[in-house]
Amino acid sequence: MDKTADNSPFYLKFGVSLLAIGLLAAGVVLGRDIIIPILFAILLATLLLPIVKFLKSKGLHKVLSILIPVVLTFVTFVAILYFLSTQIMHFLDDAPALKERFVTLGHSFQKWVNEHMNIAVSKQNEYIEDTVAGIKEKSPQVVGKTLGSLTGSLAYVVLLPIYTFLILYYRETIKYFIVGVFKNGTEEEVRDVLLQSSTIAQKYVTGLMIETTIVFTLNTIGFLILGIKYVVFLALLAALLNLIPYVGMLVANIFCMVITLVSSEEPKLVLWVGVVLAVVQIIDNNFTMPWIVGNKVRINALVTIVGVLVGGALCGIPGMFLAIPGLAVLKVIFDKVPQLRPWGVLLGDQLPGESDENNTDEKSTTKRPLRIRRQKAKSPTFE
Template sequence: MKNNAIARFNQVLLFMVLVFALLYFAKPFLIPVAIGGMMAMLLVPVCKRMEQRGVPRGLAAVICVLLTLVLLLAGAYLLFHQLIELGKDLPMIGRKLNEMLNSGHDFISERFQLPVAKQKEYLQSQIAGLSNLAGQFIGDIFRFILSFLVHILIITAYSVLLLIYRRRIKNFVLSLVSYYAGETRVAEARDVVDKTAAVASAYLAGVFLVALIFSVINTIGLTIIGIENALFFGVMVATINIIPYIGSVVGSTVVVIYTLITCDSLLTPVIVAFFFIVMQQIDSYILTPKITGGKIQLNALFTLMALLLGSLVWNVAGMILFVPFLGVAKVIFDHVDALKPYGNLIGDRDTKNKKPAISR
């Protein structure tokens, strides 16, 4: 028995290693498929409504995907235009940053008797390290966006074809269940597939709805505070906030640093920081639980693990995609008796089953 348990553990471990090796080395192929699959799952309810009104499935799929694509490209163009406007302020930002550094050097030199030359040498070494990290992160983001734009036609084709052939894919899954588990399990499998698709679609729609709501609120709030380029920063923070935990901190920090450099008063950065802290609390305790929390609830431990693992395997694309994938996996776990312990493990609340999933 002990040898069998060790052999089974080794098989599971080898399977996991092979899966992640496949994810890593096949990411040029898998990332467009994953994005197309997410888009298709998001658009399934809209596509079904159009089909119920007599629109052919192929035409409904094309219309849904193209409209979504137009909206995304319009948003990207708007952000790019705002980014160009922000670029006009770079000389002023550089001048003020230089003034702040000189004031800091003088203060430290007077208080601690530390020569300015040594301060600058130390500061340059620290900035070089931070610049490498920031440059790598920003470079990954731009490479992901560039890759997305390059593969936009492929992703569009995947989304359309997955919407068109979704019934065939479902029948394929049911055929496998019938072959390996018997006809008695087909009805249960069909129910699991339908619930998984519905809940996953609602979850993804909720994530994007939260981002849209926060884009509007952030833009209005920053405009009232008096921040220039409020639209760019509001949408940027809301978009990066899709990445759990890290996204909100990174996005809000960028805005606070920008206001700290560009504003003469220290009060404005403090107000901006307080605004984002309040927004984060609203997101954590009101919006996200109300909109997506009823669909899928992931605990912080496994969400962070999915985030870091996604970054390791697929870089920024993995940080964005792996958390929704874990959410979809939890839907499947929650609807399959043998997998319910795993759903309970990665969820943020304990589930009490009438029948234990594992019996002695």
């Protein structure tokens, strides 16, 4: 069977690979309402697993050791949503004044365009009216998509804790199934992949939480120094949007600068808001992300950008968020399968001949436990 695969022509193997990728992408698009909550639940279950093990080691019942961290996590999540909603309501209270200020700025901008670009104000108003008419025609579709996203958000709130609890409760059964599927001498490699994938997911999500807290703190300090309005709201929104790789911070910059322009009497504060967010982004990219998240997610920048765009095209914002840990897990799998190692090299940020201290430590730690794992191969428990 292996000989047939090895002797197959390249175009046949390449065509089969493209067909498999196409079918997988189609399956993700069609089933994303089911797949995405499960993937988030797996990520959250991996994050909560050390806490569950700790509580269980203290003699707590299995159900309680799972239920307590899951409930506390979602109570914290609801508290953050409540805090954000109160900030949004405070922002909406000033909406009439902001609208009046926006209209004034709009008239000033129209006069500037008329003076420097020779486009009459009446002609500009025609463009604006045509744009508004086009928006009104598409408003039913926008409302339908908004209601659909709200329904999807409610489904996340209801299903995510249930999925997380069940995945943690049946984790040994799930691992036994995954290891049992590979009864061809690769059980140890499967265990190693599961262990490394779990480590990567835990480190990535924990790092993101710490990183978001640091970015929120830095944004708040910078905005307080500037003395702009809606400090907490804008700082928190920019920190949350920063979770979306590459695209999120751009949206946060534009939004914060526009709100500052509308709500402030000093136009120069708009530039200073952009400077604060740029400085925070530089600190985040060069210090916070490498030190806190570390080198576990060793994916090169090109693949990361393409993966984020593909994830966004397939599943929207959730797909963009899941793209990086998904690519990291795929790299672990590709590195363990000889036929797929070129794909692992393509995803990584180093060639096979290159090495550093972290790689040396990882290789030594992965080679050492093999004898121990072989002794425990008869009882595939969730490590």
